[in-house]
Amino acid sequence: MARPVKLGLDYFPIDTHVLKDIKIRRLMKKHKTPGVLLYFMLLCDIYESSFYVQVDQDYLFDLSDQLDIEDEEVKTMLDYMVEIGLFDAGLWKQSILTSKAIQERYIAAKGRYLNERKLEKQYLLVPVTAVKEEMAANTSVNAEETLISAAETPVQTVESAQSKEKDSKENESIFIIERESGAPARENDQSLLKDQWDQWKMDLLNDGDWCNLLIRISGKGTSLLENAYDAMRYFDDFNLLRALGDTVRTRKEYQSRFIAWWRHNHWETDMQILAGSKTAAIPQVRINKPAARKSRYEEMMQVAEEAKLLTQQMFENHGFGYSFTNGIETASDYTV
Template sequence: MGRNRKLGLDYFPMDVDFFQDIRIRKLIKYQGGKAVTVYALLLCIIYKQGYYVRWDDELPFIISEQTGFEEAYIQEVFKCCLIVGLFSKKLYDSDKVITSKGIQERYKSICDQLRRVCQFDEFGLISSEEIGISSEEIGISSEEIGISSEEIGISSEEIGISSEKKPINSAKSTQKKRKGNNKENSINRVKEKMGSDFGSCDIPLSELQHELSADSGWEEAIRLHLYRNGIKVFDHDMFLLWLDKFVISLKAGGTISKDRKGFMEHFRNWILTEIKRGATNLFQDTNDALLKSSECNKTYHKFLSYIKKQAPYCFSNMRLPTEEEFLLLRDKYGNDMFKNALCTIEGRVDIRSKWDVLYNAVLKQFEFMKDEK
């Protein structure tokens, strides 16, 4: 009976340009130098099991125990890793899987050095061409796998071959030359047929909206674009809302169709301008509603009222602590410590701009206050 194939690694290399990676630089800027420790530990956990790991509720506790950082901070670091592209957000959203193309490429490289069979049975982000398998390398032609020019929608006339043009008794070198030319023509025709320059023709706005509203990759690119420009709060519902507003504004201006590429570029610039125009008071209505609904709980209502009076910016622009979070803050840290932390956050733009959740910002400030002592 054969041994089970080993999946995990005993080591993995780190590039000397690790800290020059723009994603690492963003992670440090947004979450501080300690975030690299969290990211490195996640890599160790992943490579110990193979090329991916599933996120679960115990993972923040495990990392917290090993690093000494708060679980809330670890969750924020992980969220930032997804936003800047250190992990695949698409796989995380669909299957709670933590991995990336870079992780898998490094895993494959090590397996190759160890002469170990490398298979991406699930959640693979590397194509067969990148793994090193192509039809030419394994000696299979389009004829052998049963694909003809007719089946992909290209006739012999379209790729520039007719019975009159077929060379007869030509020299071997001439045949190769014609073959090369025909191959080049074929590729160009395929591109035209499949619409490789898919952004060059106008498409009705309703079709574009429907198509792009389901494009998670483009949505993530928009989210990252906004994050880079200081817009930290932007979820899927907001994406759909702004996309709808954009289409309405185009129709109001008389536009009924647009090329795909132009539509995407226009939306990218338009949404940043529009959000920044009214970027303040993002949570005003939500927090006012929460304050009103808390009237039956006098202690919690008093807590929220204090925030609204003493920290109006935080009240209007950050998600307020839930009742459960409020109890944790009160019981663990006390009222005086919370008031000091809140006062600092309210007066420090550099602190409050990093967080969209007041609870996490307060925990972070508690950590700074503890270090100062």
């Protein structure tokens, strides 16, 4: 299916003290620079795909070719990395390289965009729910610290507090007027809306039933899904420019209005046309006019001319003693 949520990461975090880690120092001491370089190559390959990598003969060859060393030496380095705890020993028996630390960083990096249904749970070493709860707890602590910090800040004067309250009421009134009049939402409100819409995009593109419905309604096949995410982005811009953000407040409203909007645009997949920077080409229809019909008199004259030519050929080819010269019949001396 086109445009699914990407399982891998575009980048991953590295601790600033990684080279001081006892495991990395042991690896560096035993296998020098090639060993450390191989470890970081493995991390890049793991996070690019998801949270693990499967090692087979082709992958061993690829690693050895990049490092310009033998396959056996790469295998020895991998075994040592497992031995010192850089990778999980149990999964290495299945030729799988991963670890608890790698998986925790992966889940934290994906955050709310983590697609649990696509995770291969047989290789998981950490409970996803527990990691998410820990992330939520840390977020909650940070929020509480922010609130406490704000509460500890004293109000300078009564007049300042009254002024802020007055400004707040004025801003609230303006916000209500904008909502009721259909005026564009404020910048902060638009930002919140776009964040919510971004989440709905991911949810919908990972909803198999919704994707099948989109394919069935459009009649364009699965290739349509390759452009669905980009089309949704232009749908967002359309809503904001037309001040329709307030009318798209639920996922149900978002998906139904998006389908109606894309159908109205004839399921266009050229993003320049959806953006309005390019005009769709109008097919040219060429109509061949029928030839003008001849009059009955012209038809009779044409038939007579054809009959005259046919008769001339018959007489001249068979030598009946007649010839036609300038339309005048003449007889020849036909003697034996």
